Amino acid sequence: MKKLLILSTAVAMIACKETPQVDYALIGGTITNFKTNTKVTINTPDGSVKEDLMVAENGTFADTLNTNKNLYALYDGKTPVYLYVEPGFNLNVNYDINDVQNSLTITGKGAEINNYLIAKRKKEGELFGNPRETYKLEEAVYKAKLNDIKTELSALLNETKGLPEEFKAKELRNINYFYLMLHDNYENAHRALTQNPTFKVSEEFMKELENVDFSNQEDFKYSTYYKNLVSAHYRNKAQELVKNDSIDYEVAYLKSVATITNADMKNALAFEFANQYIGRAEDVEAFYNLYIENSTNSENNAIITEKYNKLMALAEGKPSPTFTDxxxxxxxxxxxxxxxxxxxxxxxxxxxxxxxxxxxxxxxxxxxxxxxxxxxxxxxxxxxxxxxxxxxxxxxxxxxxxxxxxxxxxxxxxxxxxxxxxxxxxxxxxxxxxxxxxxxxxxxxxxxxxxxxxxxxx
Incomplete structure (x- = not known):
């Protein structure tokens, strides 16, 4: 995250006396009851950004966010504050660190979208209920519940004032991806919670997933639910490779992702998987080489290379890290x-x-x-x-x-x-x-x- 705004932007403002096109968002605000020994970070869900947020002794802060990413979270180790940003947003975020849920207020440019998303996340939880109970429901009852959830969330979107039409169109698709993701989750979750490993959903239940386009870059960037569906799609392909080619799952997943034609989507899925699983690969060197062959994102590659080099220090025959007392x-x-x-x-x-x-x-x-x-x-x-x-x-x-x-x-x-x-x-x-x-x-x-x-x- 850059702390300094580009000089040319300021020059353009003076010369043209118009609001320039920017590729960043601004956030600022106050964290009440902030203690100076509390560490607050700014993170992205994919793990590519994790930086300390500089908070003054009186709890005030200000920062600039790169809008190559839309989703961020301010995190104090207990409760995350989720933010959605687009170029030109200027958000004022205020909350009590001891009671984030009831004290959070967001104002400024982009506040309507963020406040809608806060309300939607709350409603999603209320409508879906306790996952351990909901996933135990019989298929027909579960399906009816999903239809109700989709209807209620769509109504919330339509009733919310001040949302840009372009955002509403994306969000309508996002609600549908949430609906489809809950379909995709059901079989495995129901098996585990009912302790019935042979349970299988009907063909009719999964039909709505048959027409999903797994190559939509815009939705991949915007919707975490769509991203989860895409990832699940390639996990299934990886399982087929494991079964047919007798290879390790970690390598199989990277091979399945390598078939994606969109570079940004391929880079993102490969990085998120490698960032989490490189340490579990049976052959770390083969896993790393396959990752590097298929990733064109230099920042991501630097992170994975650093992890790889550290893992090489844990190779067979190397002295083990120790623990004491x-x-x-x-x-x-x-x-x-x-x-x-x-x-x-x-x-x-x-x-x-x-x-x-x-x-x-x-x-x-x-x-x-x-x-x-x-x-x-x-x-x-x-x-x-x-x-x-x-x-x-x-x-x-x-x-x-x-x-x-x-x-x-x-x-x-x-x-x-x-x-x-x-x-x-x-x-x-x-x-x-x-x-x-x-x-x-x-x-x-x-x-x-x-x-x-x-x-x-x-």
């Missing part, structure tokens, strides 16, 4: 160096993580099978400090075995960051000399883990 459930503190001389299988988890808890029975089985061998099973919780007692209770309740440790700074712990862990559970295998065997080891539920242990004569 993590609280041990059994008492005292434990460091990685205390475990030298044995293989160490590390499980990074948290009490709130469903997939982590699903691995617990499998981990117990693996521990039982290899407990007499030269290996330590170490579980590191990245729960926040406020959940320390919850962690202790779950360790006792689940009768967790092995070495149970509590990380020093949850996600910000040096060990977690150096391993570039941005999703859990994550499993790591370290050799008796403290060197990495596999920085992204198989999960306990994966038969490949037993094969790996056996191949190492553990």
């Amino acid at each position: 993590y609280v041990n459930y059994e008492g005292g503190k434990t460091s990685l160096s205390d475990l030298k001389g044995k293989y160490v299988y590390v499980d990074v988890w948290a009490t709130w993580c469903g997939p982590c808890k699903r691995e617990i029975p499998f981990l117990k089985e693996v521990e039982e099978k290899f407990h007499d061998n030269k290996i330590e099973f170490v579980s590191i919780s990245i729960d926040q400090q406020k959940d320390f007692e919850k962690w202790k209770s779950m360790v006792a309740e689940k009768e967790l075995k092995g070495v149970q440790l509590f990380a020093d700074s949850d996600w910000k712990s040096s060990f977690v960051q150096k391993y570039q862990i941005n999703g859990i559970p994550r499993f790591i295998l370290i050799d008796p000399n403290g060197n990495i065997v596999n920085s992204n080891a198989p999960r306990p539920s994966d038969p490949k883990l037993t094969e790996l242990f056996t191949s190492l004569d553990i």
Whole structure:
């Protein structure tokens, strides 16, 4: 984000005495009850922008936003404030940091759109209700609910005054994409929540998705719902490649995205996926090379290249990042160096993580099978400090075995960051000399883990 406006713009204003065409938006305002030790950032949903917002001691701020992106969020670590910007917008944003939902006010040029979007997000939540309950509904009832949601949201759009016609046209399509995305989500969500893995929706239910154009660049830039539909489309193609060509999913997804003809859409999907999943790729080098071959965005490429270089420091045989003096459930503190001389299988988890808890029975089985061998099973919780007692209770309740440790700074712990862990559970295998065997080891539920242990004569 540029803090200085282009000089030529000012010159043009003086010379022509007309409002110039600009490619930026301005935001400013006041955050009530702001404390100087609070960090506020400006982020974009795709992760390509994350910068500190400079807030004065009295809570006032001002910044310039690049309108190559339309969606931003001001985030203080608790509650995000979502903003939509277009060239020439000048938004005045005010809220109480202790009660964002009830205190947020937005005025200035572009306020009508932003206030509409705030009202729409609230209404979406109210209409859809509790996802755990809504996705359990039978197909016909769920379908009727979606029709009602679409009708109500369309009415809100039509009743809102002061919205530009061009925006209303895009937003009408956006409402339809929301409707279609909820169709696309239903089968998998219903399976999981009803614990019925064989559930399948009717052909009629999915028919409306058959005519979606997955190459609309304008809607891709504007609508997160459309973007999710496009991403899901290419995820499905990736699953077909996995099945037919027996390749890893991470590589398969990049291969499916590589077929997109629009460079901006291809760059965006490839970057967002690589930014999140490069650390999980079985062959990081092959994944990185495939990404670079298909991305023409130099800024994105620099970010992924930096991640790749850091991951190369985590290659097999490299010294493992360490942890020091993590609280041990059994008492005292434990460091990685205390475990030298044995293989160490590390499980990074948290009490709130469903997939982590699903691995617990499998981990117990693996521990039982290899407990007499030269290996330590170490579980590191990245729960926040406020959940320390919850962690202790779950360790006792689940009768967790092995070495149970509590990380020093949850996600910000040096060990977690150096391993570039941005999703859990994550499993790591370290050799008796403290060197990495596999920085992204198989999960306990994966038969490949037993094969790996056996191949190492553990």
